[in-house]
């Protein structure tokens with residue numbers, strides 16, 4: 274196995290392959306293919322709903338949800354714009370114009386749980402601490418804007434305590450706690466897996482989508498995760514911890530101003 278020293282990694286495709294090398298983690302990765310017209314047709318026939326995402330992308334920019342409807346019809350949504358087509362040809366023609374000039378991948382779409390009618394997903398933050406051990410420092414839920422298909426804060430998503438969002442789906446407090454513990458363990462396992470080939474990584478932020486059977490799915494692993502999302506919570510403990518460890522790794526350190534002469 275090639276060992277890579279860099280500290281961050283942009284390509285969602287390479288990150289997916291790292292996860293697929295692990296027998297346990299593999300079962301949490303939605304089926305993924307690189308984008309081309311044949312693969313899109315295959316993925317739509319298999320899953321009916323897919324997400325088409327730039328291989329290198331942030332903030333949910335350029336993310337498209339594509340659906341196969343009945344009677345040979347198709348639909349896609351990007352931002353708040355939704356379009357429906359009467360044939361696969363028309364869909365692809367329009368998609369090719371809507372896509373940014375980048376490589377894309379296609380991922381099985383997860384029917385995410387909702388909170389007050391809006392989809393949400395989960396961010397779990399795992400960072401190396403001062404003793405060089407991976408530690409899960411925070412978790413938070415992110416609710417999508419009602420007209421959007423992504424939950425990103427930079428895309429009008431709303432960060433809320435995960436306990437609140439899971440409330441309607443897992444009633445018993447003890448069960449909810451156990452469920453969150455399971456997500457935290459998943460985050461830790463992902464950090465270990467990335468460390469094997471990329472020992473330079475110090476921090477990861479895992480985006481987890483949960484379906485109606487409560488199965489967690491790894492939507493994405495970020496290698497330069499934003500600690501400031503936790504500042505949205507009233508309880509600042511996760512924020513302080515995550516920011517402290519981000520600083521330990523050289524991020525968000527205010528530079529002292531020196532007078533220019």
Ligand SMILES: Nc1ncnc2c1ncn2[C@@H]1O[C@H](COP(=O)(O)OP(=O)(O)OP(=O)(O)O)[C@@H](O)[C@H]1O
Pocket residue numbers: 303324326330331332333334336380381382383384385394422423424425480482492493495
């Ligand atoms: N397979 C999927 N099924 C359901 N929802 C998805 C799927 N993939 C992505 N999403 C939604 O789109 C959002 C953005 O996707 P993703 O996290 O992969 O890219 P990104 O946010 O642009 O990248 P980054 O997190 O590095 O900024 C996710 O947070 C989630 O809300």
Ligand SMILES: [Mg+2]
Pocket residue numbers: 332333480493
């Ligand atoms: Mg993301």
